Amino acid sequence: MIGLIDCNNFYASCERVFNPKLEGQPIGILSNNDGCVIARSNELKPLVPMGMPAYQIQPKIRKQITLLSSNYELYGDMSQRVFDTVRNYTANIEPYSIDEAFIQLDGFSDIPDHCQKLRAIVKRDTGIPVSIGVASTRTLAKLANHIAKKQVIHQGVYCLATNTTSFIDTLKAHAIDEVWGVGRRIAEKLQTLGIHSAWDLHQADLKQIRQQFSVVLERTVLELRGIACIELDDLATPKKNIMTSRSFGRLTGDLFDLQEAIRMHACRGAEKLRRQQSVANAVAIFLKTNHFRKDLNQYHPSIVVPLAVATDDSRLIVHAAQKGLQAIYKKGYLFMKAGVMLLDLKAKNSNSQYDLFTDESTVTWQQKNDQLMQTIDNINRKMGKNTIQLGGTQPQAPWQIKRQLLSQRYTTRWDELPLVK
Structure with a gap:
């Protein structure tokens, strides 16, 4: 079985680890030059839409929330800490993004119990809450993780088995553009063929999919049927520019x-x-x-x-x-x-x-x-980035990004270590 471990509201969670006063408060993380909201805590989501420019946030809402500049140095180090912790309790880990990784769960007699224990350990050792979706393929694990994160009843862990009665209902409940690897343009073309949900794609004719799209989408169909055939290496194609x-x-x-x-x-x-x-x-x-x-x-x-x-x-x-x-x-x-x-x-x-x-x-x-x-x-x-570089740089150069709301880089800078009072 394959698990997808995903850090919940990762950027906001990193800020809360070192500033407990932010716990339960609506937090927004801003893009470069403090332009737009690019990450939100659950508390902020009803108040501010994703991508809203900071200057457009109404003053009455601005007083209720905390906006912070992107602290990528902190987020990158915390990501490494989370994945290092997970490595101690699983045979194999494949980082997929700064806050997601696939893990191998074969050999555990009680996978849900192991995942619950793993969540508790990561929270204890790093302060970061995570959700884990488990399934027989990476594509299904992504769907399972979505359920684990959104439905509180599952307590952060959800196993999506293909031989259960809930499997069909789960796939029918997810729109086609929620399937891992199906982009907007592909989703629009699939919808013209009457394929609107993950279950519709699961039922699609493989030959037709391969002829009209690609072998990659054909593999996605097989993954939805519980046949593992997508590796991360298949997705990590070198960029042309x-x-x-x-x-x-x-x-x-x-x-x-x-x-x-x-x-x-x-x-x-x-x-x-x-x-x-x-x-x-x-x-x-x-x-x-x-x-x-x-x-x-x-x-x-x-x-x-x-x-x-x-x-x-x-x-x-x-x-x-x-x-x-x-x-x-x-x-x-x-x-x-x-x-x-x-x-x-x-x-x-x-x-x-x-x-x-x-x-x-x-x-x-x-x-x-x-x-x-x-x-x-x-x-x-x-x-750390730019420890060695070609030529010097001005600390206050105009081209430097504006980060007026930057929190401390608690884990990577000696002069910004957290203080215990």
């Missing part, structure tokens, strides 16, 4: 500020590139002014800079990005956003960049570069 961009905390037209922002985005993109074991053949750079500010001059330039050789080396990618920035930058404009996109990606192969005429010293140089990049990534992974 990698984009890194962010709106600035305040407008700037200073070239030095833009160079810093482009360098940080290029480094971040290169790190993602190495993580999926790809190399890029070109780098695209773009700038944007605020088109809502009609009183300001508008300019939205972009440029693509080819790389001499396909690479994942941060230094070469940053150099190309800065070269592109110099080409498109103009004085007299205030920019609100900058970004870098790595293009024409292909799988990294240690021999793919060389031919019979490649000098041996070039191969040695590349190998040393690979070791350097791997070392930097390992240090940043262990010691």
Whole structure:
């Protein structure tokens, strides 16, 4: 059997672990630059819809709630703590997102009892409440988890067995777009074929599904029938392009500020590139002014800079990005956003960049570069993002995101450790 363990209201729960006064209070977590509500506690959901801009929240509601900036450093560390705790009590764990992981539950005589004990241990050791859905496939486990989280009667654990009378009712109760892996466009096309619920898809003709959609959706149908055939590796396909961009905390037209922002985005993109074991053949750079500010001059330039050789080396990618920035930058404009996109990606192969005429010293140089990049990534992974970076950054630079409501990074910063009174 497969379980899906999901942290309840994860961002809000992380904040409550170190600030118990927030327990039972409506909490909202804001997006970059404190723009929109991207996560809500259960108490906030009736008051504020997901995605609402913070400035649109009515003053009378604003007084009743707590809004906080996204504290991703804290959330990432707490996620690691939760999964490390789970690893001690299950044979195998496959993290799926920052707050979800699939776990193997074969070999336990009483799976519901084990899951209840696991929930209690995670809550005790990390302070984070979790729900667990159990089924014979990952797709059904996702549906089971939805029930475990929404229906209090199950106390956070729900086992969805295909041989029970409630199985059909459960699938009929879930709309087609609630099935894991069925996106909005696919759901709309399925509905035109009369497939509106998870049960309808369960009953669908496999041959028709494969012909009109894909083998992936065919596997989803099989999963709904209790036949496990989807692995996480099937979903983790390498990206064809990698984009890194962010709106600035305040407008700037200073070239030095833009160079810093482009360098940080290029480094971040290169790190993602190495993580999926790809190399890029070109780098695209773009700038944007605020088109809502009609009183300001508008300019939205972009440029693509080819790389001499396909690479994942941060230094070469940053150099190309800065070269592109110099080409498109103009004085007299205030920019609100900058970004870098790595293009024409292909799988990294240690021999793919060389031919019979490649000098041996070039191969040695590349190998040393690979070791350097791997070392930097390992240090940043262990010691925190940007522990080692190319060039310095201004703490109050305009391109830095605005996080005026940021809580302490209790678990990763010595100067922000919680105080016991």
